[in-house]
Amino acid sequence: MREHDAPDPHLPLEEDAGLTYYEQRVEAIQALLIEKGLLSADDVRRAVEDMEARSPAVGARVIARAWVDPHFKRHLLADAKAAIATLGINVDTWSTLVAVENTPAVHNVVVCTLCSCYPRSLLGVPPDWYKSLNYRARVVQEPRTVLKEFGLELASDMEVRVYDSTADMRYLVIPQRPAGTEGLSEAALAELVSRDSMIGVTRAREPSP
Amino acid sequence: MQYQPGERVRIRVASPSGHYRTPTYIQGKIGVIEAVHGAFRNPETLAYGGDGRPKQPLYLVRFDQTHIWARAESAASVPFCQNDRLLIDIYEHWLEPAPEE
Structure with a gap:
């Protein structure tokens, strides 16, 4: 990416700088909901904890299964939510998941130009760059x-497909399975599936020799 | 569903007040229905405490990058190639039939 102006990660958060309008509004609504007994502070804390506990490892498990099981991959491409449920993974109930497959001829990459729609149930919290105006x-x-700035150069005759997820769909990229991974277990394959490869800005990792 | 996969459509040009999910960069452009996602609640009323009904058909629409961006490919950096596409989810009330070619 071209512009890196992220703040020093070691600086303390400036919580005393004052709340923005929307922060004040959210705090007021939350205080009211708690006061009226509709939810508790612990409910809010637990929801945040659950949200932050999700990680790309969940998505990687799904991809590794798709690599080893052609039947599962077909199901994933046809109805991602139902396929993922067969692995015992709980997906958001309101949004619909769509899996798109990278092949030697087609490379898919996902963005949300309007905000930061992202398949959080499978990938966790989106990286800052995904939410940046730049990206x-x-x-x-x-x-x-x-893609070149991310280190990915593709042949000019390949088709690059950019998915702009503006509505109720959340897109998951199935990266290509790296060569030389025939003997690997499903768990070892999952280790090769990075977050960024499921957004589509890079390929899956090569196995270490 | 008014449109079928393979049909050519144009994205309406509009800037209604309030919340809508059709980016301006794609408005007025002509694409092809790639897939029909089904019917979903309308975010334009949902965003204001409404129930989002009636549901709107939602489509995946495919565009050629070369159609969206009128830009010469510079030698230093190739922004996109001939086969590259953009795919975007658009609600039916933002679509109109494309004029004849």
Whole structure:
């Protein structure tokens, strides 16, 4: 990515700088809901904890299964939510998941130009760059330039498909299975599936020799 | 569902007040229905405490990058290639039939 102006990660959070309008509003609504007994502070804490406990490891498990089980992969491509449920993974109830497959001819990459829609139930909290104006504005206009900045250069005759998830769909990229992984277990394969490869800005990791 | 996969459509040009999910960069552009997702509640009323009904058919629409962006490919950096596509989810009330080619 071109512009890195992330703040120093070691600086303390400036919580005393004052709340924004929306922070004040959320705090007021939360205080009212607690006061009226509709939820408790512990409910809120637990929901945040659950949200932050989700990680790309969940998505990686799904991809590894798709690599080893052609029947599962067909199911995943046809109805991702139902397929993932067969693995005992709980997916958001309101949004619909769509899996798209990278092949030698097609490379898929996902963005949400309007906000930061992201398959959180499978990948956890989105990275900061995914929410940045830079990525959101540029990946739809110059996808190959952006992918190159991530270290991914694709042949010019490949089809790059950028998915702009503007509505109720959440897109999951199935990266290509790396060569030389025939003997690996499903768990070892899952280790090769990075978060970014499921967003589509890179390939799955190569196995270490 | 008014449109079928393979049909050419144009994205309406509009800027209604309030919340809508059709980015301006795609408005007025002509694409092809890639898939029909089904019927979903309308975010334009859902965003304001409404029930989002009647549900709106939601489509995945495919565009050629070369159609969306009128930009010469510079030698230094190739922003996209001939086969590259953009796919975007659009609610039916933002679609209209594309004019004849």
